[in-house]
Amino acid sequence: xxSPRAEPHGSRKTLLIVDDHPILCLGLTxxxxxxxxLAVEAAxxxxxxxxxxxxxxxxxxxxxxxxxxxxxxxxLVKEIKARYPKIPxxxxxxxxxxxYAERALSAGALAMSPKPNSTRAxxxxxxxxxxxxxx
Amino acid sequence: MLAGRQDVxxxxxxxIADREKQHFACDLHDGLCQSxxxxxxxxxxxxxxxxxxGQIRPSAVADDIARLLNETIREARDLAHGLGLxxxxxxxxxxxxxxxxxxxxxxxxxxxxFAPQWRCPGLRDETHMHLLRxxxxxxxxAFAHGRASHIDICLERxxxxxxxxxxxxxxxxxxxxxxxxxxxxxxxxxxxxxxDGSLSVTRRREGGTAVACAFPLPRPCGARGGPADALAES
Numbered sequence: 242x243x244s245p246r247a248e249p250h251g252s253r254k255t256l257l258i259v260d261d262h263p264i265l266c267l268g269l270t271x272x273x274x275x276x277x278x279l280a281v282e283a284a285x286x287x288x289x290x291x292x293x294x295x296x297x298x299x300x301x302x303x304x305x306x307x308x309x310x311x312x313x314x315x316x317l318v319k320e321i322k323a324r325y326p327k328i329p330x331x332x333x334x335x336x337x338x339x340x341y342a343e344r345a346l347s348a349g350a351l352a353m354s355p356k357p358n359s360t361r362a363x364x365x366x367x368x369x370x371x372x373x374x375x376x
Numbered sequence: 377m378l379a380g381r382q383d384v385x386x387x388x389x390x391x392i393a394d395r396e397k398q399h400f401a402c403d404l405h406d407g408l409c410q411s412x413x414x415x416x417x418x419x420x421x422x423x424x425x426x427x428x429x430g431q432i433r434p435s436a437v438a439d440d441i442a443r444l445l446n447e448t449i450r451e452a453r454d455l456a457h458g459l460g461l462x463x464x465x466x467x468x469x470x471x472x473x474x475x476x477x478x479x480x481x482x483x484x485x486x487x488x489x490f491a492p493q494w495r496c497p498g499l500r501d502e503t504h505m506h507l508l509r510x511x512x513x514x515x516x517x518a519f520a521h522g523r524a525s526h527i528d529i530c531l532e533r534x535x536x537x538x539x540x541x542x543x544x545x546x547x548x549x550x551x552x553x554x555x556x557x558x559x560x561x562x563x564x565x566x567x568x569x570x571x572d573g574s575l576s577v578t579r580r581r582e583g584g585t586a587v588a589c590a591f592p593l594p595r596p597c598g599a600r601g602g603p604a605d606a607l608a609e610s
Contacts, residue, residue, distance in 0.1 A: 262410040262411070262414065263414075264410065264411045264414030264415065265410045265411070265413050265414035265417070266414070267414055267418065268413065268414035268415060268416065268417025268418045268421075269414070269417050271417065271418050271421040272417040272418070272420055272421040272424075274421075275421045275424045275425060308406070335405060335406075335409055335410070335413070335449075335453060340467065340471065340474075340475060356409075356410070356413045356449075
């Protein structure tokens with residue numbers, strides 16, 4: 242998986258990206274890091290790696306792909322909700338948004354965003370900065 | 377004996393063709409589309425970086441590339457859905473038909489309604505797949521041959537059998553085409569037989585074509601009556 246730049250995050254909001262596709266991980270990381278007030282803490286491809294990353298740090302937002310290889314991204318959303326209820330999650334997917342948005346929200350996600358739109362860096366930064374984020 | 381063996385072979389060929397289509401759709405959706413989305417994100421980051429350096433024109437070009445990539449992703453995604461990402465939604469047949477109707481509304485200049493009278497739960501995977509393929513083929517025919525602008529998809533239970541119907545407002549199927557029985561229609565009939573069902577393709581009095589497939593339900597759902605009776609009533 243892509244390693245984000247190893248600079249101190251300072252006052253920037255931090256994000257954890259969980260997506261099993263390396264090119265998408267690289268693209269999202271680069272795009273998010275181009276925002277002056279956002280930093281990618283880690284970009285990982287599995288549920289286990291995501292939970293490990295969360296043990297080592299507390300991101301302000303976790304971005305999770307709906308499908309993580311053979312794993313269900315929504316299971317990870319539920320797990321994070323149970324273990325770290327104050328950390329919001331954003332689900333990304335290329336699948337039918339109308340069908341999955343309700344499931345993502347029921348699992349505890351803050352929002353769901355289709356992937357082509359997410360690459361325009363609309364959803365992730367605004368979700369990370371959102372005042373609605375539980376503190 | 378020979379007819380039975382031919383039937384087994386035909387079923388196997390159809391199953392293999394469906395599986396290959398499904399693999400191709402998955403590779404397109406879960407592989408190529410994801411890579412393109414990653415490249416689009418990188419291009420957006422490049423555009424921002426160029427803009428921050430005051431390179432307005434190169435930044436605008438990078439923005440154009442990102443926009444084109446996003447359009448290409450949508451096209452590839454539509455292609456994958458057209459091939460049928462069946463069973464990927466983790467939903468029942470009604471959910472899949474709902475997705476199909478939404479897909480038609482989003483990608484065609486046509487309206488499409490889906491009225492699930494009931495969810496048709498507990499279907500075998502094979503039955504589920506054949507019914508969805510019948511619906512896809514009927515929709516394809518409605519646009520390609522019928523020049524339809526509206527399609528109604530309906531799933532209901534009639535006298536203990538399931539009935540899937542697709543009605544359009546197009547020019548209707550000509551007698552010549554029906555008697556010629558193109559490959560698409562032939563395969564739709566075959567799919568109906570493969571699930572012990574029956575298919576009817578009729579010209580509607582008010583214009584357009586009606587395709588109806590009656591099929592037996594799993595035991596807890598169905599009670600009395602057979603698919604043929606249901607079709608007669610629909």
